[in-house]
Amino acid sequence: MELKVATNGFMEELGRGAFATVFKGILASDDGKCVAVKRLDTMVRENDLEFRAEVSSIGRTNHRxxxxxxxxxxxxxxxxxxxxxxxxxxxxxxLFGDSRPSWYRRRDIALGTARGLFYLHEQCSSQIIHCDIKPQNILLDDSFTARIADFGIAKLLKIDQT
Known part of the structure; x- marks a missing residue:
């Protein structure tokens, strides 16, 4: 119920994927903090697998x-x-909008994305292979820092797996 209120009834859509829709929300309990609320559309086996993959993979990570x-x-x-x-x-x-970013900004975004992937592949306690890196799954914060998102089909590997 809190998320329904936070998203104003899931009104402001930010994006849509094969199995989920993302909405903008505002958490009243957290001083009006803006959040992105990803709601899986229907309860099918693929959604449950995507949900579990996303929670288990990104739930244990912390990287800028x-x-x-x-x-x-x-x-x-x-x-x-x-x-x-x-x-x-x-x-x-x-990248594909009307205003093109400078080459300096593009380089910073590419390096940020690479740092995120390096963390997932080499520095995490369990290796995570994202499996869906594309411009739609790289988000940009207030400072245009690249932030990898959408871990729905990520794979968790054991230390000795390649």
Whole structure:
């Protein structure tokens, strides 16, 4: 119920994927903090697998180039993930929009993305392979820092796996 209120009835859509829709929300309990609320559309086996993959992979991570999972709802048919809000949207919008970023900004975004991937592959306690890196899954914060998102099809590897 709190997330329904925070999103004003899931009104302001930020993006849509194959199995989920992301909405903008404002948490009254956290001094009006903006969040991104990812709601899985229907309860099918693929959604449950995506939900579990996302919670188990990103729930244990903390890096400046990854979008942070703030919480989740797993009640009955409801599968909802709550992330920090990225004010500058998707990298795809920046790259393919009307205003082109400078080469300096593009380089910083590429390096930030690489740092996030290096953390997932080499520095995490359990290696995480994202499996879906594309401009739509790289978000940009207030400072245009690249933040990897959407871990729905991520794979967790054991230390000795390649």
């Amino acid at each position: 180039n990854l979008v942070q999972l703030l919480g989740f709802c797993n009640e009955g048919q409801h599968r909802i993930l709550v992330y920090e809000f990225m004010s500058n949207g998707f990298l795809a919008s920046l």
